[in-house]
Amino acid sequence: MSPVLSVRNLSKVYGGKKPFLAVGGISFDLKPGEILGLLGPNGSGKTTTIQMLLGTLSYTSGSIHYFGKEFPLHRSEILQSVSFASTYTSLPYILTIEENLEVFGRFYSMTKEEIQYKTNPLLERFCIQDKKKERISALSAGQVTRLMLVKAFFTDPKVVLLDEPTASLDPDIAMDVCRFLLEQRDRTGLSILFTSHKMEEVMELCDRTIFLKRGKIIADDVPEKLARSVSTFRLRLNIADGLKRTTIIAEQRGLAFQIEHRSIQLSLDESEIPSFLNALMQAGVTYTSIQIKEPSLEDYFLKIAERS
Amino acid sequence: MNFRRIKGVFFRYYFVLKKGPQQLSDLFYWPLIDILLWGLTSVWIQTQSNASNFPLLLMTGLIFWQITWRGSVDVSISLLNEFWHRNLLNLFSTPLKLSEWAAGVILLCLCKLVITVLFGTLAVYILYSLNIFQIGWAFLPFAASLLIFGWTLGFLSSSAIIYWGHQIEALAWMIGFLFAPFSAVFYPVSILPAWAQAIAWCLPTTYIFEGMRHILSNGTFPMQDFLISIALNILYLFLSIALFRTMFEKSRSKGLARLE
Numbered sequence: 001m002s003p004v005l006s007v008r009n010l011s012k013v014y015g016g017k018k019p020f021l022a023v024g025g026i027s028f029d030l031k032p033g034e035i036l037g038l039l040g041p042n043g044s045g046k047t048t049t050i051q052m053l054l055g056t057l058s059y060t061s062g063s064i065h066y067f068g069k070e071f072p073l074h075r076s077e078i079l080q081s082v083s084f085a086s087t088y089t090s091l092p093y094i095l096t097i098e099e100n101l102e103v104f105g106r107f108y109s110m111t112k113e114e115i116q117y118k119t120n121p122l123l124e125r126f127c128i129q130d131k132k133k134e135r136i137s138a139l140s141a142g143q144v145t146r147l148m149l150v151k152a153f154f155t156d157p158k159v160v161l162l163d164e165p166t167a168s169l170d171p172d173i174a175m176d177v178c179r180f181l182l183e184q185r186d187r188t189g190l191s192i193l194f195t196s197h198k199m200e201e202v203m204e205l206c207d208r209t210i211f212l213k214r215g216k217i218i219a220d221d222v223p224e225k226l227a228r229s230v231s232t233f234r235l236r237l238n239i240a241d242g243l244k245r246t247t248i249i250a251e252q253r254g255l256a257f258q259i260e261h262r263s264i265q266l267s268l269d270e271s272e273i274p275s276f277l278n279a280l281m282q283a284g285v286t287y288t289s290i291q292i293k294e295p296s297l298e299d300y301f302l303k304i305a306e307r308s
Numbered sequence: 309m310n311f312r313r314i315k316g317v318f319f320r321y322y323f324v325l326k327k328g329p330q331q332l333s334d335l336f337y338w339p340l341i342d343i344l345l346w347g348l349t350s351v352w353i354q355t356q357s358n359a360s361n362f363p364l365l366l367m368t369g370l371i372f373w374q375i376t377w378r379g380s381v382d383v384s385i386s387l388l389n390e391f392w393h394r395n396l397l398n399l400f401s402t403p404l405k406l407s408e409w410a411a412g413v414i415l416l417c418l419c420k421l422v423i424t425v426l427f428g429t430l431a432v433y434i435l436y437s438l439n440i441f442q443i444g445w446a447f448l449p450f451a452a453s454l455l456i457f458g459w460t461l462g463f464l465s466s467s468a469i470i471y472w473g474h475q476i477e478a479l480a481w482m483i484g485f486l487f488a489p490f491s492a493v494f495y496p497v498s499i500l501p502a503w504a505q506a507i508a509w510c511l512p513t514t515y516i517f518e519g520m521r522h523i524l525s526n527g528t529f530p531m532q533d534f535l536i537s538i539a540l541n542i543l544y545l546f547l548s549i550a551l552f553r554t555m556f557e558k559s560r561s562k563g564l565a566r567l568e
Contacts, residue, residue, distance in 0.1 A: 014562070047565070054401040057563040076310075076403040084401045089568065092324065092393040099323045106316025107402040151398075 002068065003029035004159050004191050005053070010062035012048055012215075022048045024215040025062065030159065035185060035192045037202045037223070039301065040212035046195045049212070050163050053193070054084055066159065080108060085152035086163035087145050093137040097128065097147055100136065101154065108155040118154040125180065126150060141168040149177065153184060162194045166201060174198070178205055199298040203227075209297070213304055227295045232267045234293040235276070239264060242285030249279050309411060313404050317412020321386055325420070334381075335420060339374055339428045346370050347436050361524060364438050368520055369493045371428045375451050376491075376513060377484045378424055379458020382417040383410075384465045384480035391474060394568040406556055410549070414459060421455060449534060450516050456541040457512050461487065463548035467555040473567045492517050512537035512544065 012023040023045040030036050038046050051057035053064060055075050064071040066078040091100045105115030123129040126146040131139060139147065145168050152160050162181075166174035178201055181192060196202055202209060203223045211219040211226070219226055239246055239262050246264055250257045253276065257266040268276060273292065280287070325331045350363040390396040399409070432438050441447055465483040468476055490504060491513035497505055508514045515537035519530040559567070 048563075051397075051563055051565055054397070056397050056400050056560065056565060058557070058561045076405050079401065079403040084398075086397070089397045090394040091398065092320070092389070092395050094327050094393070095323050099319075103316050103320045103323070104398070104402065106319065107313050107399075107404045109310060109312045109403075111312075 001032055003031050004067055005030035005193070006063075006065040006068075007049075007053075008063045008065075010049070010052060010064065011060045012045075012052060012057065013060045022215050023052070023059075023212075026212070026215070026217050027062075028210055028217065028220060030191050030193055032191055033185060033189045034208065035181065035194060035206050037206035037209040038193055038195045038212065039199075039202060039209055039297075041301075041304070043214075044212040045215040046212055047163060048215075050084075050086075050161050050193070050195065053161055054082075055079070081158040082161065083152040083155055083157040083159075084161045084163075085148040085165055087148070087165060087167040088163065089148070090144065091136050091147065091151070094135060096133050096135050097123070097139075098132045100147075101151065104151055105154065110155070115154070118156070119150060122150040122154055142170060142173060145169055146173070146177075149180070156188070158190055160190060160192045162192060164196055165194070166196065166198065174201065181205060199296060199301055203297050211300075211304060218304060219300075223297050226300045227297045229300065233270050233273060233295065234265060234267055234291075235273060236263060236265045236291040236293070237280075237287040238262055238289045240286045240288050242280070242283060245283045246280060246285050249276070249283060249285075253279075309405070309408050310403075313408045314412045314415065317404070317409050318415050321389070321413065321416045324389065325416075334378075335424050336427055339424055340431055342370055342374070343367070343428060343431050343435065347432065351436065363436060365521060365524055366494055367432050367436065367438055368524065369517060371425060371432065372450065372454055372517065372520060373488065373491075373493045374424060374428060375421060375454040376458040376461070376487075378421050379417055379455045380461035380465065380484045381480060382420060383413055383459055383462025384469060384483075386413045386416075387466045387469055388477055388480060391469075391477070391567055396564050396568055400564055406553060410463075410552075417459070418455075425451070449538075450520060453512060453516050453534070453537045453541055456545055458484075460541065460544045460548045463545075463552045467548070467552045470552070470567070471555045471559045487511060487513065490514065496521065510540070512540040515540075 006029050008027045009025045010023060010027070011021070011025050014020045014022055026045075026049065028036075038049060040046050048057065052059045053071075055071065058072075066074075066082060069078060071078055095103070101119045102112060102115055105112075105118070110118070120129065123132060126149065128139075128143055128146055128150070131143065136144060136147070145165065149165060152162070166177050169177060181194075182205065184190060185192060194202070194206060206223055209219070209221065209223045209226055210217055219229075221229075237246070243259070243262060243264065247257065247259070250264075250266055253268075253272070255266050255268050255272075255276070257264055266276070325335075346366055347363065350366040353362055390399055429441065461483050465479045468479055490500070490508045491511055492500065492508055493513075497508050497514055497518060500508055515530075515533040519533040519537075522528070522530045522533070
């Protein structure tokens with residue numbers, strides 16, 4: 001299947017007295033029906049990349065192709081099938097929800113009737129149908145974020161670019177948004193490029209994840225594989241008797257550990273856990289509780305963020 | 309150009325306009341205040357100097373200048389509206405083209421202008437028994453020419469605003485006043501110093517205001533003045549739109565998001 005979005009050697013250098021490389025030659029594809037996470041620490045180039053993909057920021061070199069067509073040459077035609085939502089933009093606060101959606105619908109060549117037909121179920125889905133006649137200024141931050149999602153989805157896009165769409169939402173609503181994104185993908189086969197700082201959300205949603213650091217792609221894989229690539233399991237024990245013996249065993253095996261009161265946390269491979277616990281048993285160590293934490297994407301994120 | 313998208317831009321600003329007194333003040337309140345202040349002043353001057361058509365000259369100049377002023381402000385304020393509402397990214401991440409945005413703004417500007425001019429004319433007639441349309445059919449081409457120059461000024465200030473952003477937003481209101489003294493709105497060009505006259509004759513508005521006074525004094529239409537003003541207008545409008553497009557692209561290379 002040919003990709004809906006193809007990015008090749010995309011670079012952005014901000015000029016001025018001290019030229020600054022914001023994005024340095026990144027290449028990736030977004031396949032039909034794929035949810036792709038674009039992650040990285042602050043300043044890694046995520047938002048710059050999204051802006052270039054939307055055409056609100058011009059790029060210095062490289063190419064962007066949507067549906068096989070070169071983006072700058074077919075901008076208006078392409079954006080008919082591409083939409084965007086971000087927690088960090090707003091809508092004219094003096095206009096009502098209904099008016100804002102009417103304006104945006106017309107930008108996608110929709111009639112007033114089509115706009116109402118498409119927006120009503122989405123407003124219902126996000127529980128803001130009763131606010132339709134209210135101005136944006138009367139809505140909470142969470143309601144505005146949900147409205148931005150309605151705006152992004154009512155035009156029947158084939159590609160949706162989402163910049164931290166759940167950043168201002170309560171956990172239950174954020175979870176509902178994730179469910180909605182999966183539903184939409186499964187129902188319509190659209191593709192989503194998604195940035196977020198919530199790693200659990202990324203693990204749940206994304207088929208593939210790209211990590212950016214200082215404008216370069218440093219990893220491109222499925223979230224689970226990335227998580228396991230840098231992180232070991234974490235074993236936490238509340239020791240009742242034998243804390244000293246536990247630390248000696250850990251040192252003998254070359255394991256990294258941290259102690260806090262009667263609790264010890266160790267980093268080790270999954271395969272080492274049984275033999276380590278066995279060694280503790282043979283040394284007569286007793287513990288009152290045990291916690292085993294699998295490696296997560298957050299571990300990966302923290303690891304790459306700390307590397308200079 | 310897609311008419312539905314142009315209509316979308318029209319509705320974007322129309323919805324703002326119908327929201328209340330603050331938005332409607334541009335259409336009715338400020339023109340009325342101008343008419344009252346300048347009208348009463350001119351009536352008083354007339355009683356002192358016995359210049360019979362002075363109030364009509366002043367009032368016609370005032371209404372005509374409103375046309376240029378409105379044209380200029382409407383274009384640049386529409387752009388500033390997107391900054392103030394943090395809507396610039398939303399707007400230009402849709403299929404909307406810059407030319408469609410400009411066309412939508414111009415369409416709304418035309419509608420607002422018709423309302424303002426009709427209101428102003430009616431107010432002058434009721435308050436001072438003066439008929440601005442006394443200059444006859446010439447009103448329409450003159451008004452069109454003034455409006456085009458207003459758009460030129462609007463695109464000129466918008467060119468700077470789209471690049472430098474909020475820090476120079478006052479330019480939207482200032483630019484009209486910068487050109488008013490040279491346009492000989494209320495007085496003949498001949499009273500300007502020589503260097504200012506050289507500037508004045510480069511402006512299409514000067515030919516219109518001189519022409520207007522010519523009609524009111526002699527009753528004949530100054531075709532040559534009108535044609536020069538139209539030629540200058542077309543040239544300047546073309547240049548200002550080209551500049552706006554260039555500055556928009558320059559701004560895009562720095563990122564439109566920085567303007568919100």
